[in-house]
Amino acid sequence: MADKPSRALVLFGDGLARFVHPSHLHLHSLAADGFCGFLSLPNSPPSESEDERIVREFAVLLDAYETYLTTSKQDADENSQRSSIKHSLSDRFMGMKAALLTKNSSLKSFGAKLGFSVLQLDELVKACNADLQVNVEALELLKLLGFQEGKVADTNHLDIIFYHIGAGESVESNEQKVIAADMEYVNSLVGGIMCQAQPGSDISSRLHLSVVMSYGNVSMYDSSKFSVSKSGENSHLSTLLPSQSYTMKGEIPREDVRHHCPMLIAQWQHAVTRKDNAEKFSFNDFKEHGGNLTIPADRFLHEIAFKLWKAPKYGA
Numbered sequence: 001m002a003d004k005p006s007r008a009l010v011l012f013g014d015g016l017a018r019f020v021h022p023s024h025l026h027l028h029s030l031a032a033d034g035f036c037g038f039l040s041l042p043n044s045p046p047s048e049s050e051d052e053r054i055v056r057e058f059a060v061l062l063d064a065y066e067t068y069l070t071t072s073k074q075d076a077d078e079n080s081q082r083s084s085i086k087h088s089l090s091d092r093f094m095g096m097k098a099a100l101l102t103k104n105s106s107l108k109s110f111g112a113k114l115g116f117s118v119l120q121l122d123e124l125v126k127a128c129n130a131d132l133q134v135n136v137e138a139l140e141l142l143k144l145l146g147f148q149e150g151k152v153a154d155t156n157h158l159d160i161i162f163y164h165i166g167a168g169e170s171v172e173s174n175e176q177k178v179i180a181a182d183m184e185y186v187n188s189l190v191g192g193i194m195c196q197a198q199p200g201s202d203i204s205s206r207l208h209l210s211v212v213m214s215y216g217n218v219s220m221y222d223s224s225k226f227s228v229s230k231s232g233e234n235s236h237l238s239t240l241l242p243s244q245s246y247t248m249k250g251e252i253p254r255e256d257v258r259h260h261c262p263m264l265i266a267q268w269q270h271a272v273t274r275k276d277n278a279e280k281f282s283f284n285d286f287k288e289h290g291g292n293l294t295i296p297a298d299r300f301l302h303e304i305a306f307k308l309w310k311a312p313k314y315g316a
Contacts (some may be wrong), residue, residue, distance in 0.1 A: 004271060006208040007145040008160040009193065010184060012061075015216025016166045017264050019183050020281050026191035027266075031210060031281040033141060034268035037292025039212065039300055040246045042256040047148055050152050050217065051158075055110050057214060058164065061198065061263075062089070063298040064114055071113055088115030093310040097157075099144060102164035112219035116162070119144075134185065138192030147196070147203045159308050186211070197270070205271035211237070212300075213281075215261040222261045226283050228294045229259035246294040254296070263297060 020027060041060060044053060052072075056201035067087050089096050100111040101119050106119045121137055142148070146157025166182040190211060197204040215222060229244075247257050264286055266275050276291030295303075305311035 003172065004206060005159075006272070006307040007147070007157065008204055008208040008210065008304050008308060009141060009145065010160065010162045010210045010212060011189065012058075012162060012306070013182070013186050013211070013213040014057075014164055014166045016179065016183055016186065017213035017261075017283070019179050020213065021183065022280075024183060024187040026187045026194065027281040028279070029133045030190055030194065030268055031266045032279045033275065033286070034266045034278075035273045035276055035292055036264075036266045036278040036281075036286045036290035038246075038286060038290070038294040039265055039297035040228065040294050041185075041214075041258050041261075041297050042159075042254075043258045044218070051104070051106050053217065054104055055106050057297075058107060059110065060297045061212070062114065062301050065298065068110065071110065088113075090115050093305045093308075096159045096305065096308065096310045098160045100162050100164065104164065107164060111162075117158070121163075124298050129204070133268045134188040135192045135195075138150040138196060141201035142196055142203065142207070145207070147207065148212055150201060150203065152206050153200045159310065160304065165192065175283065194268075200268045205272070208267070208269040208272070208304065210267045210304065211263060211281075213264045215263075219256075224260070226262075227260045228262055228287065234296070244294065246296050249296070250276070257296075262294060265292065265300070269297060269307070 002169050022028075039061070041057060042065075045056075048056070055072075056065070056068055061063050064087065072242050082257050094175050100108070100116040101121050102108060102111070112118050121140070131316060141161060141163070144151035144158050144161060146155075147160050165186055166179070191210075193207075193209060196272050197209070215226065228246075247254055264281065266278075266281060274291060277289035278291075279289070302311055
């Protein structure tokens, strides 16, 4: 445990997990230096639109699914609106100051209801040479968290930034080009941030970096290829095996658990996060060598908030 509260940056590659390539060296380097695992999601509702999926999965990641259900009802009354305001991040996590960056208009609206400051990165970054753009954006993100010129500011900083990248922004005819550009951007951004947070620096001991990648829309083909369930292994003994922890909430089994296509997560903070044996940012490597195994996605923010000194420890 750090002797001072951390500040967190969460890069969320929505729908990009299956497009990580061996050439994305910064992502693989992060996985090799960090602590890796999976975040399990519930199954998608029938006839869910892509826009609805984006907001719902983000809500699950924030343990705000009930708020999502409330705000998605078109006939919400005054009491339900008041309830959604009551469950802002600031109310739930000891005054947490959070910001959201995304191009998705529905996610902007939902984030605002949760108490996020919704930012536009292009408004924060002055015009500059395209080759320097990603490095400048990395510096601006760190500056918002109070990290500037290698120093850590004690006031006027955010506690956490969620940066949503990908999914829902692509035009069908250009989809592969957009996805490739998003992946290159995430990889370069991770490289730029890690360059600023060298071990031994003030930033490295206070910055908690999480890179989360989801699979977006999933198919039956994915259920066998990207499964985290152990029930199929030694099926004749499955009734004797205890339930995996990600399928439980306290002592009660979760009613709706998707056992395939979890979110992939790699986390790093110098001298704070543990290091496992994963060497690549990939499903197979995380399954074989990741140390974080599988946790429910709705526990993610609680774990982060603990490192920010905004919540008690969740779990062991």
